[in-house]
Amino acid sequence: MKSWCFLSRLSVFSCLALLVGCAWRSQAPAPGSQIVGGAAFHAYVSSRSQSASELDSVYVPWVAVLPFHDDSGFRQGVFELPNDIPRMLGGALEEGQICRVVPAEVVEELVAGRGHSWAETHLSVLGDSLQVDHIISGVVLDYNFKRLHLGDPLIGGYKSWEGIAEVAVALHGGAGFDRLNTSTARHESRNRGVGLDLLGKPREGDLHFVRLEEMEHGGPEFLETALGEATRLTIQQITT
Numbered sequence: 001m002k003s004w005c006f007l008s009r010l011s012v013f014s015c016l017a018l019l020v021g022c023a024w025r026s027q028a029p030a031p032g033s034q035i036v037g038g039a040a041f042h043a044y045v046s047s048r049s050q051s052a053s054e055l056d057s058v059y060v061p062w063v064a065v066l067p068f069h070d071d072s073g074f075r076q077g078v079f080e081l082p083n084d085i086p087r088m089l090g091g092a093l094e095e096g097q098i099c100r101v102v103p104a105e106v107v108e109e110l111v112a113g114r115g116h117s118w119a120e121t122h123l124s125v126l127g128d129s130l131q132v133d134h135i136i137s138g139v140v141l142d143y144n145f146k147r148l149h150l151g152d153p154l155i156g157g158y159k160s161w162e163g164i165a166e167v168a169v170a171l172h173g174g175a176g177f178d179r180l181n182t183s184t185a186r187h188e189s190r191n192r193g194v195g196l197d198l199l200g201k202p203r204e205g206d207l208h209f210v211r212l213e214e215m216e217h218g219g220p221e222f223l224e225t226a227l228g229e230a231t232r233l234t235i236q237q238i239t240t
Contacts, residue, residue, distance in 0.1 A: 035129045037110050044106040048131055061133035064102040064126065065090045068167070069116040072143035077213065081140050082116070083108055084217040085167060088231065089136070091218075092239045102130050123177035134173040134180075142166035142186065145212060145227040161191040163227030165234040185237035189230040 037045075065086040074081060083104065090101040110129060111119050119126065123135050144164040166186035173180050215222040222228040 138169035163230035165230040187233040
């Protein structure tokens with residue numbers, strides 16, 4: 001087998017770009033190597049078997065993005081980071097048109113209730129079940145959204161909002177789904193609406209801060225926040 005150590009210096013997107021056209025694995029899963037899935041999984045498998053795109057002259061690899069482990073300490077009840085971050089990453093990979101991504105709901109259904117550690121130790125059976133060439137796993141290392149003050153806001157102080165996102169991902173592939181590439185990205189963003197608080201009146205950034213849990217992660221309103229921008233830039237760094 002070739003040595004793939006040089007891939008560790010590349011982003012996930014660049015690594016996948018080099019592997020386009022390479023059929024790493026047999027598309028027929030070995031007997032007994034699959035996980036029993038639910039409705040979303042069976043619909044996906046059926047669509048794969050009926051898809052004529054599998055016969056393309058230039059093979060485009062299939063990728064599954066697993067739910068991430070959340071080690072960020074971000075407050076509970078706001079987002080579902082183990083699923084939300086992989087969904088954004090999968091969307092970015094699809095936009096690059098360098099691979100085909102298994103729908104997030106299919107992967108989430110297949111690993112539901114099994115945990116991050118189980119998924120990490122069952123990559124081969126997951127790969128066989130999903131009929132993919134590569135699997136991406138990851139960890140949310142840091143995720144935070146906080147207010148910063150300069151001076152007393154009640155008498156005219158400056159206020160800004162800082163978003164922090166840090167994610168580590170690993171690309172797995174080959175016969176045993178060995179680790180081919182790792183990538184870590186971190187971004188800190190300040191809200192563009194930094195300005196003067198007049199007698200403590202709430203500004204747009206204040207509303208973003210208190211309404212964060214009402215927003216759709218990855219949605220237009222979320223992406224306008226400092227945390228949304230930090231998340232977008234982090235995903236962008238991983239995929240370019």
